[in-house]
Amino acid sequence: MRRIITIVLPGLVIIITACLFATLLSCRKNPGPEHKEVVLYCSVDQVIAEPVIAEFEKQTGVDVLPRFDTEASKTVGLVQRIRAEAAFPVADVLWANEIFHTIRLARENLLAPYSSDTTKDWPERYADPNGRWYGFALRARVIAYNTKRISAEEAPKCLEDVLDRKWKGRIVMAAPEFGTTGGDVASWFAHYGPGGAVEILKKLKENNIRLVEGNSTAVRMVATGQADVCFTDTDDVYAAQRNGWPVAMNYLDQGGDGTLAIPNTAALIKNAGNPEEAEELMEFLLSEQLEEMLLRSDSHNCPISLVPSEQFKKYVIPKPLDVDYEKVANHLPTAIRTTMEVLR
DSSP states (O other), X not given: OOOEEEEEETTEEEEEEHHHHHHHHHHHSOOXXXXXXXXXXXXXXXXXXXXXXXXXXXXXXXXXXXXXXXXXXXXXXXXXXXXHTTTSOOOSEEEESOSHHHHHHHHTTOEEOOOOTTTTTOOGGGBOTXXXXXXXXXXXXXXXXXXXXXXXXXXXXXXXHHTSGGGTTOEEXXXXXXXXXXXXXXXXXXXXXXXXXXXXHHHHHHTTOEEESOHHHHHHHHHXXXXXXXXXXXXXXXXXXXXXXXXXXXXXXXXXXXXXXXXXXXXXXXXXXXXXXXXXXXXXXXXXXXXXXXXXSTTOXXXXXXXXXXXXXXXXXXXXXXXXXXXXXXXXXXXXXXXXXXXX
8 A cells, every 4th residue: 555645834735655755855865976967958859869968978978867848839948947947957958959048048147157178269159258158050041832832933032032922821930939930030120120020020911921830830831732931940841851741942031141040059057966967068069079960960950160071061051141149139029029919
């Protein structure tokens, strides 16, 4: 028979089984001086991140305890957890698939500085001035289209093209609250100015753009003919093409000035419980080996620290937008709120 333990607090009764209570206690025990582990919050697709984690564990002997985000709450779910756990951090390291929420965590004093020989010459655009985050392994925002319904010549080549009335009722986009869409729209606010960005959103509204759950959903709708074009990221198009779907892409150029390139980011969580192991994981995430692994993976991220071989040059982003990521992060809350007000 299971033993029941009842804990009575003013106005509250908590009943747990003895076995659960023992489990909770055991989680607080030190598993031994030889055991090394690190808790990783990761918004990168699990299928992409798991080989990286396995290689780190193989090389270092450090066990990684990962927590992944869902497609529906991409990045934001983990960011909210970090905020909620600020007094007693659970995570040691954040590996995010974007940069804008990471910047905001740094501003909230929830990230710890990190420096090493690897980071001393890090490109300024992809590094926090105080060393609280570093960017690497880029994806780009693109316009995906159905190759059975749209020819390469007809397909929109830039953001302005999608505003043409001929695309009315034919466009989908992920909702901006989660994932990279919010940062993309925030970059419109930074690049075109708030007035210009609002005009773009109004024209998208006139074209009956539909908001869907996430980038992968948007691409799937294009592939199945539920839409003709969508805004998404390069990795989602590569995944669709790997599946044999009729999807191609053009880079989402902003007024002829280039396309938004979004780096992965790595950061230490402030006051985390495994600082030495966290620094080992940070060093691995910022290594050329990691960028090569991501370049060769199905996501084909464009590296910032190595020159791709001929085989992988096709994944280089041809004209990244000259963007101030900090400025884009400033616009993020307003961009998300405004997008929801205009498009819904």
